[in-house]
Amino acid sequence: MTSKRKGSHLWDAVQSRTENELYQPQLTITEKELFANVSVKGGGIYQADFSEAFRKRPEITRAIATGFIGSSNGKAKSSVKKDESHAKLFLTTFLDGLQKSFGQNVAKLAQLNGKIGNDYLEWLSGEFKLATLPSAKGILGETSIPAIYNRIRLIVEFLSTSPSYSKDVNGVIFKPNPKPGSHKAIKHREALSEADMRLLIAACQREIRRTIKQLEYGDTLKERPDPRLDVCSWIEKKFYSLDACIQAYLHADKIRAWEHGSLATEMRGFERATHGRKINRVFIREHLHFTSATIIPFVILLEMTNLFAVDSHILLTWDDVGDALTSDKRGRIEANKPRGDVLQVRTFRKNDPYYFSSHNLLRLLNKHTAYTRTLVDPKFSRRIFLFVDGQGRPKAFTSQNESRLFYKCLMAFIKRNKLKHFSLSQLKSTAPILVGADINAASELLHHEQIRTTQTHYDPAAAKRVRREKIAFEMAVRERNLATLGKSDTRGKGLTKAEKTAVTPGFLCIEPLNSPYRDQIPGRMCTAYGRCPACPNATVDCQSSKAAYRLAELLSLLNDHRFKCLEARWLVYWKPQVDALRDFWLRNFDPNAIAAAANLKLSPLPEID
Numbered sequence: 181m182t183s184k185r186k187g188s189h190l191w192d193a194v195q196s197r198t199e200n201e202l203y204q205p206q207l208t209i210t211e212k213e214l215f216a217n218v219s220v221k222g223g224g225i226y227q228a229d230f231s232e233a234f235r236k237r238p239e240i241t242r243a244i245a246t247g248f249i250g251s252s253n254g255k256a257k258s259s260v261k262k263d264e265s266h267a268k269l270f271l272t273t274f275l276d277g278l279q280k281s282f283g284q285n286v287a288k289l290a291q292l293n294g295k296i297g298n299d300y301l302e303w304l305s306g307e308f309k310l311a312t313l314p315s316a317k318g319i320l321g322e323t324s325i326p327a328i329y330n331r332i333r334l335i336v337e338f339l340s341t342s343p344s345y346s347k348d349v350n351g352v353i354f355k356p357n358p359k360p361g362s363h364k365a366i367k368h369r370e371a372l373s374e375a376d377m378r379l380l381i382a383a384c385q386r387e388i389r390r391t392i393k394q395l396e397y398g399d400t401l402k403e404r405p406d407p408r409l410d411v412c413s414w415i416e417k418k419f420y421s422l423d424a425c426i427q428a429y430l431h432a433d434k435i436r437a438w439e440h441g442s443l444a445t446e447m448r449g450f451e452r453a454t455h456g457r458k459i460n461r462v463f464i465r466e467h468l469h470f471t472s473a474t475i476i477p478f479v480i481l482l483e484m485t486n487l488f489a490v491d492s493h494i495l496l497t498w499d500d501v502g503d504a505l506t507s508d509k510r511g512r513i514e515a516n517k518p519r520g521d522v523l524q525v526r527t528f529r530k531n532d533p534y535y536f537s538s539h540n541l542l543r544l545l546n547k548h549t550a551y552t553r554t555l556v557d558p559k560f561s562r563r564i565f566l567f568v569d570g571q572g573r574p575k576a577f578t579s580q581n582e583s584r585l586f587y588k589c590l591m592a593f594i595k596r597n598k599l600k601h602f603s604l605s606q607l608k609s610t611a612p613i614l615v616g617a618d619i620n621a622a623s624e625l626l627h628h629e630q631i632r633t634t635q636t637h638y639d640p641a642a643a644k645r646v647r648r649e650k651i652a653f654e655m656a657v658r659e660r661n662l663a664t665l666g667k668s669d670t671r672g673k674g675l676t677k678a679e680k681t682a683v684t685p686g687f688l689c690i691e692p693l694n695s696p697y698r699d700q701i702p703g704r705m706c707t708a709y710g711r712c713p714a715c716p717n718a719t720v721d722c723q724s725s726k727a728a729y730r731l732a733e734l735l736s737l738l739n740d741h742r743f744k745c746l747e748a749r750w751l752v753y754w755k756p757q758v759d760a761l762r763d764f765w766l767r768n769f770d771p772n773a774i775a776a777a778a779n780l781k782l783s784p785l786p787e788i789d
Contacts, residue, residue, distance in 0.1 A: 215230070216228040216249050220254070220256065224257070228245070230271070236276070240289050240291075243348070301325075304329055329358050336353055380480070380599055383477070383597035387597075388481070392544060394467050404423075411447060412449075419450045420459070425453070433572075438568075470545075470548060475565050478541055483604050490603075493515060498563075501513050509531075510530060511527065512528075513526050552566045560574075560575070569585075656705045685785060686730025712757075726782070727769075728769045728774050731765055735766070
């Protein structure tokens with residue numbers, strides 16, 4: 181076992197691992213420099229530079245750097261960088277300020293006490309002034325303050341378990357939960373409205389169709405190479421056609437010219453012809469690979485269906501896709517939810533004819549990334565979302581927190597399609613709207629064990645408004661049903677919202693609360709049973725056999741009623757209805773609907789008053 185330098189410790193009590201299982205991070209110390217080497221998630225070492233603080237306060241800096249290594253080991257690189265900046269803020273700006281303002285030089289770990297911890301929290305909150313920086317307030321949000329404070333708290337707590345430093349930690353210096361309720365200051369983005377969702381879906385579908393059309397055309401060009409073409413020729417004119425460029429680009433992929441930077445020397449003619457002159461190189465790539473721009477619509481549409489955690493979604497592999505356990509006619513896609521370590525599973529219909537179904541999107545991704553998989557780094561070869569970057573290098577998205585590539589691509593998609601700003605995480609808040617504002621369905625869709633979680637965090641104002649509108653509409657329907665003595669509800673409770681709008685079965689109404697008849701009360705649902713045919717607000721589904729049956733039945737009912745009512749009443753109220761039914765509505769029905777209506781047998785309509 182290699183020996184550790186003095187001041188570099190990782191303890192089993194904190195890491196819950198044996199000495200052999202631990203990474204071997206170290207402190208690199210010279211006379212004027214101190215570097216902390218931390219093993220980061222996914223492999224590799226990140227080197228944090230504490231030299232500035234080490235030259236001023238070597239002893240406490242070495243201790244804090246040791247705690248930094250232990251508490252940050254194994255995290256994502258972006259998180260380690262944040263931890264480093266928070267540790268430096270305490271070691272340099274804050275401790276320098278204490279010395280310049282009050283002559284208090286904190287040079288040893290043993291000098292840390294509860295008062296310094298309180299002063300640090302007040303300084304971060306803007307309630308404590310120092311000479312170096314009057315306060316940190318103004319650049320820190322309400323949620324950033326406890327995060328920065330807790331980083332130093334965790335470092336000190338780590339040191340308190342160390343055999344080398346535990347004797348120097350004097351009790352509780354940094355208190356847990358320094359800002360109770362600070363999470364309430366977080367302002368979550370509102371869920372996308374139904375209109376915004378429709379625009380987003382339309383934009384994704386439009387781009388996917390264009391992308392697949394280009395890739396399929398590229399596949400046909402790949403199958404008919406020109407054997408006479410010298411792809412390494414220096415003659416630029418040979419590469420003025422897309423066919424020649426596709427053939428040359430395939431050769432550039434084969435020799436890894438994009439990664440080695442050898443395109444200009446080995447394929448001079450192709451390089452000059454595609455350098456923004458005749459054919460754009462990006463245009464050629466879009467016929468052979470998904471690019472960072474063209475892959476984004478697939479990511480969005482699949483996330484609308486899956487609603488996984490964003491990182492779990494963009495890191496999906498083909499190993500996460502397979503057959504459902506309950507039926508061979510359904511597939512499944514699964515991802516691990518980081519919070520709570522829960523396996524989330526979504527199933528989808530196989531052989532779904534809908535072009536933008538999960539099954540077909542996955543099929544298209546599998547088909548058109550097959551060539552890219554032969555070029556990409558083996559550790560990414562099983563990824564679902566593969567693409568080439570702006571330099572032609574095969575890649576896959578990493579964590580959205582570790583790389584801004586995904587964020588940049590998403591923002592470019594939004595700008596390109598003139599959409600309202602959104603994030604993939606925002607789609608979770610939109611889930612209740614996707615399922616008709618049904619909070620129980622949304623809870624199941626989001627894999628929440630308790631419905632309270634959905635109600636607290638994923639129930640946007642838009643969904644609440646939809647539910648209120650549903651309740652108001654159902655109350656109005658119930659009131660109309662009572663006013664008409666049940667005549668408006670002859671077909672049971674299995675009606676759609678559109679079918680409930682009109683008082684006469686078979687019709688639909690575009691303005692149920694604003695009837696043109698004088699005997700109706702504005703603001704209440706129309707109760708003019710039997711008078712929908714001549715109403716300007718009425719409409720009919722002319723493809724529906726049930727509607728055809730009801731309208732034919734209503735015409736027969738009105739003809740029988742002619743001999744039961746006064747002539748004047750017939751001319752004013754019912755003759756216009758008969759004329760409208762006979763001369764307009766029934767004539768516009770689909771013949772197939774009329775034929776199917778002859779075989780139906782529904783409950784009879786109530787008598788006309």
